Amino acid sequence: MAEALKDEGYATGFVGKWHLGVNAHSHNDGEHLPYNHGFDYVGTNLPLSNSWHCDEEKWHMSTPETLMCLLYKNATIYQQPYSHYHMSEAFVDDAIDFMRDCQQQRKPFFLYYGIAQPHVDVYSNDGFRGSSKRGRYGDMIREMSWSVGAIMDEVKRLGEDFNTISIFTADNGPHLQLCNEGGDAGVLKGGKMQFWDGGIRVPGIFRWTGHIPPAKISDEVVSQLDIFPTLMSIVGGSVPDDRKMDGQDISSTLFNWWPEPQPEPVAVKQLYKQHEVTHSEPRMLVFYCEAQLFAVRYGSYKFHFTTQKTWTKEGNHAEPGRCGDGGFPLDNNIECASCGNLMPECFTYYKTPLMYNIYKDPNEAYPLNGSLPEHKAVLDEMMPRLEAFKADMVIAPPLLASRSTATIPCCTPGTFPDCTCNYVYEGPVPPPGSASQTGHTSEEFLEMISSHDYDYSMWYD
Numbered sequence: 427m428a429e430a431l432k433d434e435g436y437a438t439g440f441v442g443k444w445h446l447g448v449n450a451h452s453h454n455d456g457e458h459l460p461y462n463h464g465f466d467y468v469g470t471n472l473p474l475s476n477s478w479h480c481d482e483e484k485w486h487m488s489t490p491e492t493l494m495c496l497l498y499k500n501a502t503i504y505q506q507p508y509s510h511y512h513m514s515e516a517f518v519d520d521a522i523d524f525m526r527d528c529q530q531q532r533k534p535f536f537l538y539y540g541i542a543q544p545h546v547d548v549y550s551n552d553g554f555r556g557s558s559k560r561g562r563y564g565d566m567i568r569e570m571s572w573s574v575g576a577i578m579d580e581v582k583r584l585g586e587d588f589n590t591i592s593i594f595t596a597d598n599g600p601h602l603q604l605c606n607e608g609g610d611a612g613v614l615k616g617g618k619m620q621f622w623d624g625g626i627r628v629p630g631i632f633r634w635t636g637h638i639p640p641a642k643i644s645d646e647v648v649s650q651l652d653i654f655p656t657l658m659s660i661v662g663g664s665v666p667d668d669r670k671m672d673g674q675d676i677s678s679t680l681f682n683w684w685p686e687p688q689p690e691p692v693a694v695k696q697l698y699k700q701h702e703v704t705h706s707e708p709r710m711l712v713f714y715c716e717a718q719l720f721a722v723r724y725g726s727y728k729f730h731f732t733t734q735k736t737w738t739k740e741g742n743h744a745e746p747g748r749c750g751d752g753g754f755p756l757d758n759n760i761e762c763a764s765c766g767n768l769m770p771e772c773f774t775y776y777k778t779p780l781m782y783n784i785y786k787d788p789n790e791a792y793p794l795n796g797s798l799p800e801h802k803a804v805l806d807e808m809m810p811r812l813e814a815f816k817a818d819m820v821i822a823p824p825l826l827a828s829r830s831t832a833t834i835p836c837c838t839p840g841t842f843p844d845c846t847c848n849y850v851y852e853g854p855v856p857p858p859g860s861a862s863q864t865g866h867t868s869e870e871f872l873e874m875i876s877s878h879d880y881d882y883s884m885w886y887d
Contacts, residue, residue, distance in 0.1 A: 427654045428464030428536065434663045437533045439467040439524040441517050442540030447826045448473045448496075449833040453842075456501045458825070465538070467527075468500045469520025470513075473835070476542040476549075478758040482509055486547070486758070492845050496835055503837040504849040510549035513542065514573045522580045529584050536657075539577060543570035546758070548607050561752075563607050587635045591660065595650060596628040602737045603761065606753025615790045619763045620734050621713050621720040622790055638680050645785070647709040647723060652676045670818060672712075710811055715765035717821060722779070724808045728790065729779040735762045735772045781805065 428438040440460040447458025461468045473496055480495035481487045495507030521539050528535040543566050550565035554572070558564025574594065581590050600609025602617035602624075609617070616622025630648065632638055651673030655665050659675040708725030722729040750756050762772035781794045781801060794801045836845035 427657065428460075428538070430464075430654075430658060430663055430665065431536045431661065432464050432466070434658075434661050435534065436661070437467070437524075437528045437531070437535045438465045438538075439469070439521070439528075439535060440465040440538045440540070441469040441471060441521045441524070442538075443472045443475060443542045443545075444540060445472070445475045448835050450825075452832060453834060453836050453839055455833075459498075459501050460538075461501055467524050468498075469524065470516040471498050471500075471540070472496070472508075472542060473498050476510075476545045476547060478546045480507055480510070481547045482507065483549075486755070493834055493836070493843055503835060503847060506835075506837045506845050506847050509848075510547065511551060513549075514551065514569055517542070518573050518576045521577050525577075525580055525584060525586075529586070534589075537577075541570055541573065543567065544609060546601065546604055546607055546755075561606070563609070591632065591634040591637070591657075593653060594629065594631040594633075599625040599628065603748070603755075603759040605749035605755040607755050613788055616734075616736050619760070620736070621715070621730070621732075622734075622736065623728070623784065623788065626713060626721075632680055634680075644679055646676070646679045647711065647725070648676050648679065649673060649711055656680070670820070707811075710808070710815070712812065712815055718765045719816075722808065722812055723784070724804070724811075726783055726785045727804055727808070728782045728784050729805070729808065730782075730790075731776055731779045733774050733776075733780065779805075 428440070432438050444460055446460075446463075449455050450457035456462060459468070459473060460471065474494060477494055478486060479491040482490050490507035492507045496503055497505040497508035497513070517539070521537060524537060525535060544563065548562045548566050550562070550569045554565045554569040556565065558568055560567070578592065581587055581592070598619070599611050599614070599617045601619075602608050602611070611617055611624030614622070614624035614627060616624035618625055620626075630650075633640075649672070651671075652675070653673070655671060655673045655675045656677055658665050659677050665671050665673075709723070711723040712719070713721040713723075718732060720730070720732045722731070748756060748759060762769055764772075778796055781796055781804075782790045782792070783794065784790070796802055796805060831842075834842075836842045837847035838845050
């Protein structure tokens, strides 16, 4: 997407969590890093992820694992292992610098801000610590909310609110196996690493002042794959034509209110005499894990060809050694996290898929009787489309299959695997409360903070 928008004259910037690979051939070639994928500006970033293994406060680990805990500035490691203490401020500061530079150069911009929260390791700065009744997890959510608000406030300050479309979404559902530090999917079944709706149904918030009406809610079936073709349509560009694109332009869903209802399978329209719609077919989304087909969304219906063991918070607590007092996670549990080939005991496969009506049964608790004529008619309508999808699909070789130690990043390669460095970040600092790792006193914090526009006061009210 960055390459395509760059071709349309946009400055492209990335800050935050990347997690799309680092090196391909050596410890520092950076082939998979954002600067090699269309981004003009790359600020402070996590090339891997925020991770349980990077717990420098010793809630879960005695010491961080240095090879998994990397903080980069562009393509250079400047902390290994990294500290969470000032990370949100560094991300926000770089994002704001990028937007200000673009305005000074009078260039339109595309900013990809990869938020590190609420992934474990759970963390927050002094300005948020203890501020939420939800505990450590709530403190982290409030810090995330502040960082998003700081960027949105800067868009307004720059006078670009009417020219900027903002999209807020997530990559997966809550990690239920981490007890009270893993989040909650509410009424939805399942969570992260699963294909129940609790694992794949995430928030999608689109904001464009003057173009998208505020406070509207759509139940259209859309996908994050739609973001690329939609943005290209808005800027007057086009998506690459050398490959099959699964996403589609959802501009009509965003801009035309009230939207048309989601089309239902023909069989359902005939049986229940639903109103006519202009769409010819209901939206179909197909969910794979590697080469294994797991689920299909088809209009208001969901089909499961493969299911995983389902975790619940109550089930976690019942298993010895998993959750401690108050839901504190005792281990980094990722049981049943494979695609089925390594842990067959965790999976169930169906020749005739399980079928649910997601609108009527969002918890996926009551499978429909597939032998009933009205349900069989929907399955018979969906299957030819699924077979056509599979016939048209090209499985590309994996880009990140190499597990060679030669590609592991190390800021002091001569000491591998004991890689350690800490080049002090010189941007804005966290709110006052205690001295930072650079040795600043609380008074120095106050003086330094006063030179920046960030407002933490709301968290002390």
